[in-house]
Amino acid sequence: MHSPVEQFTIKTLFALNLLGFDISFTNSSLFMLLAVVLSTLFLVLAMRPAALVPGRLQGAAEMMYEFVADMVRANVGSEGRPYFPFVFTLFVFILFSNMLGLIPYSYTTTSQIVVTFVLAAVIFIGVTLIGLIKHGLHFFSFFVPSGAPKALIPFLVVIEVISYFVRPVSLSVRLFANMLAGHTMLKVFAGLAVMLTGAGGIFAVGSVLPLAAIIGLTGLEMLVAALQAYVFTILTCMYLNDALHLH
Amino acid sequence: MEAEAAKLIGAGIAVIALAGVGVGIGNIFAALINSIARNPAARGEVFGIGILGFALTEAIALFALVVALLLLFVF
Numbered sequence: 001m002h003s004p005v006e007q008f009t010i011k012t013l014f015a016l017n018l019l020g021f022d023i024s025f026t027n028s029s030l031f032m033l034l035a036v037v038l039s040t041l042f043l044v045l046a047m048r049p050a051a052l053v054p055g056r057l058q059g060a061a062e063m064m065y066e067f068v069a070d071m072v073r074a075n076v077g078s079e080g081r082p083y084f085p086f087v088f089t090l091f092v093f094i095l096f097s098n099m100l101g102l103i104p105y106s107y108t109t110t111s112q113i114v115v116t117f118v119l120a121a122v123i124f125i126g127v128t129l130i131g132l133i134k135h136g137l138h139f140f141s142f143f144v145p146s147g148a149p150k151a152l153i154p155f156l157v158v159i160e161v162i163s164y165f166v167r168p169v170s171l172s173v174r175l176f177a178n179m180l181a182g183h184t185m186l187k188v189f190a191g192l193a194v195m196l197t198g199a200g201g202i203f204a205v206g207s208v209l210p211l212a213a214i215i216g217l218t219g220l221e222m223l224v225a226a227l228q229a230y231v232f233t234i235l236t237c238m239y240l241n242d243a244l245h246l247h
Numbered sequence: 248m249e250a251e252a253a254k255l256i257g258a259g260i261a262v263i264a265l266a267g268v269g270v271g272i273g274n275i276f277a278a279l280i281n282s283i284a285r286n287p288a289a290r291g292e293v294f295g296i297g298i299l300g301f302a303l304t305e306a307i308a309l310f311a312l313v314v315a316l317l318l319l320f321v322f
Contacts, residue, residue, distance in 0.1 A: 228302065
């Protein structure tokens, strides 16, 4: 019987070695490649007609673009325009990675903490650098909340700095834990359904219940996949806004 | 007390935090329903913020879950 956490193991597909570093092509690499290829194909093929009044497929691609563009415009303002390609890529990559993991027998790239942590760390370092380059040393005034009584300022600065450094941790753990918990729950219910069916007799009839639960949970997991992509992206926009316009 | 028993008890205590998360999520959706009931035209704006608040609160639940998993499988 497969354990519920077996789905998260990394399997090497082609072993590759570069100067002693193991850069094998794993199932994780395969699904990242698949996410990139599928999203690129979808967007390129959907925009092929380039009609002024879009058909259904072109409308879907334009809705995706409009969704992220609205998010950037509302949360960062007009200064966020140069960062829109990055935010759009981030949203589409996380969305497709999350969704691909829902296919049975597949692998979710964002269910590994190392993947989500790298995404969050890159955003954190990038946003901090953007703030430092734009404002210079005045960037550190971000940690002093406006309108605070003078005596409390040292205490508040420490709290603000700590909560600033927690940002990449919370960003990565939110996505990772959502994917881990959701997919583990699906596998546990699936194992339950198989066990009940194998017990025979009255239990086989009762196995309809975990089956119904799995159907409901898969729907919920699709919602969570899209939601987590949205939340990751909108928090990135908010952190970018913090760096560009302090306070 | 042996380490294995302590791990299991610790993991059980860690998930008590989910009570607070349940209250929080209930609060968010109560406010959402209230505001849509008072002003149905605000639905578009308020819904996005409500979903964002729900996801952020659920993240706290998952932090508690991660602590429980850490206790069980890492230490």
